[in-house]
Amino acid sequence: MCRLAAVTSQEYLSPMEVILALETMKEGHDGSGLGITMKDLGGEFEDFKKYPILSGICSKKGVYTLDEHMDKLGFKLLHVWAPKVKQMKGVKARDYYFARVYDYPDSYKYRPQKDKEDLLMTTRLSLRSLGERDESLFAFSFYPDVITLKEVGDPLQLGEFFGLDKDLVKARVVLGQGRQNTNYAIYLYACHPFFIQGFCTMTNGENTAFVPIREFLMSRGFPGYVGYNSDSEVFTHILHYTARQLGFPVTYYKDVITPLKGSEIERRDDRAALKLIRQSLRPLCIDGPNVVIGFTPDGACFMVHDAKKLRPGAVGGVNGKYALMSEECGLDSAVPKRDKSSDIFPMKYDMVIVTPQAKEVRLWNQLHGWTTTTSSH
């Protein structure tokens, strides 16, 4: 079972904090991979908030493919960040890890945000397909103010490998996953967190309903619903489909993946809508065991579970800094000075939402449809 660590904060924080939290949960991951996604970036990226950042890995040959393709599309390179890689035993270094800031092609400068997002996504997918066969080019995310790093190996070693302990790259939201390889080959595209158009999630546990969900998403006619090297990628896409494509408020993500029983639906004000959603989105229902941690484009972080098997998950922190972890020891590492008695352990009906910059924690109860807001001091 993979281990998940996310920290959201008012102050910029180093991704090492998340890696150290993962280290405390080491029994649960076998060092078969680390994925980090950072949002709301500080440091050298602070000046480029509006510009899309392409995160990925490429070989020497892949750099040419990348440059050529981006030129062809009209993207202009503004800034390049490459981690200062330190060779480590047990980590097989690839040629070039990068996060490149681009300016939009001229024809897109004044286009609406939705069009820009579509362009970024199709560009990422075309890069993926160019480099997928010979593994010369991996593209993980291409979106403003977001960086993704992924590699095979032990998380702590990889932190050092990428030089994150020394680098000044910082972010307000950091999601990290320490991978426990189970039934899929170690492949970078199978590595969490998964990202699509501002939505990002990571999950632990297998997804028994994977095939019908994949078929449903792939038949939506949306070009971004591809990949699925991991059965967990569908969680990100369900979120994207629910919130962006259908325009549902984010709490309905919970109603889609773990719909209430008929008798329970009757207790909610929005029962008429819920009944229709349960029917029309029936194939997106999951059966666990999963805990999903993610963020939405506005910078809010959330944690949600399946309704039966309940993988562990805990949320805790102080005003201005909250951590969402798959284990309590991760919380102790990320926010040691907090009131532990107000830690939240979400159960089957709960969805925890930490608002941007960790101002508030909202515990949304699916059964009643109400929200309990807390903010620690």
Place this chain on the structure above:
Amino acid sequence: MEPAARLDHNHQLTLKEFPYIIRWRDDRCKRCGRCTAVCPVKAIVPTVKVQRVVRSEGPVPTPQASRAIIQVVEQVTDMERHCTGCGACSLVCPNEAIEPDFNFQNKFLHYKNKGGEGYKRGGRRNDPAISTLDRIKFTRISMLTDPALDAGRHEFRVRTLLGRILPPEELPLVVDNGKLLVGSATAKFVPPVREIFPIMIGSMSVGALSPPMWEGLAMGVAYLNEVEGLPVVMCTGEGGVPPRLLKSRFLKYFILQIASGYFGWDEIIHAMPHMVEDPAGIEIKYGQGAKPGDGGLLMAQKVLKLIAKIRGVPQFVDLSSPPTHQTKYSIEESVAKMIQSMSMAFGFRVPVYPKISGTKTARAVLNNLARNPFAAALSIDGEDGGTGAAYNVSMDKMGHPIASNIRECYLDLVKQGKQNELPLIAAGGVGKKGNLAANAAALIMLGASAVSIGKYVMQTAADCYGDEYNRCNICNTGKCPRGITTQDPKLYRRLDPDTVAERVVEVFKAADVELRKVFAPMGRSTELPIGMSDGLSIDDKAMAERLEISYAC
């Protein structure tokens, strides 16, 4: 020289040609005559023979031979009175002196065409081989990385949806203060959808079934819904519904069928103003898996007073529905019209769907329905489906197996992204070998939303003798020895409707538990695993390839 008695006996049949040979034991038989009285086809007769009999009755063996006239039970060698192997004789015999044996060497079909008439029977395809459905195994077992659910402890929702489901993009929803509301401004038609148990009782008509059988099924279904909370629905078949039921609140558990003869619809239409509940659905029958291309057939001997009244016809006439709806000009136009007319008749509150027989052209029908927003489902009846009366050749040789037919239809819907919009109902041979839940689960995971059973429920709830060795299968004659498919009170009084109802309840409760026992280890409980094909394997590579599931051996 010409012998006194001819020895060649040409054009007479030996018992070896017969499908069943009666084994009668002289030493056990007490000549009570029950077997010959009960035989529905008069295949056995009491008769006398002159025989040399050796007797010894004193304290010391003193055998004495004499010629005596003795009574025997004898099987006739007239193919029109062939033993059907039903075994009613064994059932009534007090001394276990008689039973039919299946004769693998029989040449029955060579001779069963007297008068130039092909062999007609009831039942289903005679093929005792293991069906594709029974070869499918559930191989994706949740273990440590993904703990299995507990079929006894966890909450399961073994339910499916019957009715056209709107695509999520078309839901009439508006966001208001962080909540979704059904927008009143949008005049979007939301089609009716029923939440039902995924195994339904398929269409068997009043008329084809005896009164106690139909009543037993109906009582069982009502009990399952009202007491057990299991929303099982039952299709009426073509031939109407008892008038009292039409006006009762139980109508909501029944799917009314309209077929090419429109039998019973005069009564239904007249009852509509008095209905207190809508029916569960309307099934328009275009075809039947057991006899594709044939219409329904109710033999004259079964058209008694009650049946004649419900169907609005004179008594004792053959009621054959045409092979196709006479108004049918093209699928685009008349099927759509029929679906719309039926929807309109019930105020667009009732799901209306067609039923076709399994065929290579099912996808063409499906694609047409996919474009019709009023089509509520498609029911496909495979070649292993049963019937009350048809030509043997239709039953044995016509039609399409259900497994690959349902799979290709589902995958076609997936391509169009409509797999959740138009439910597929699979039928034909579900539970043929008794594995009801396993067969149903396999079809669901291949892509069906629900399955229908017919023959299985007759066998399991009313002890129908029929099997795939052509046992009994005389439903068409009205002489059903179990009282299931007859209108003869002398026969149907053998069947107790309460017992049938009890069995129906037991069967569905058991199936509910067994479905959980299939889904729980696969880690599914909240929604039916429709199309979860990664959970299935089969022990034949060609079948695996055709069904797009894995091969396991």
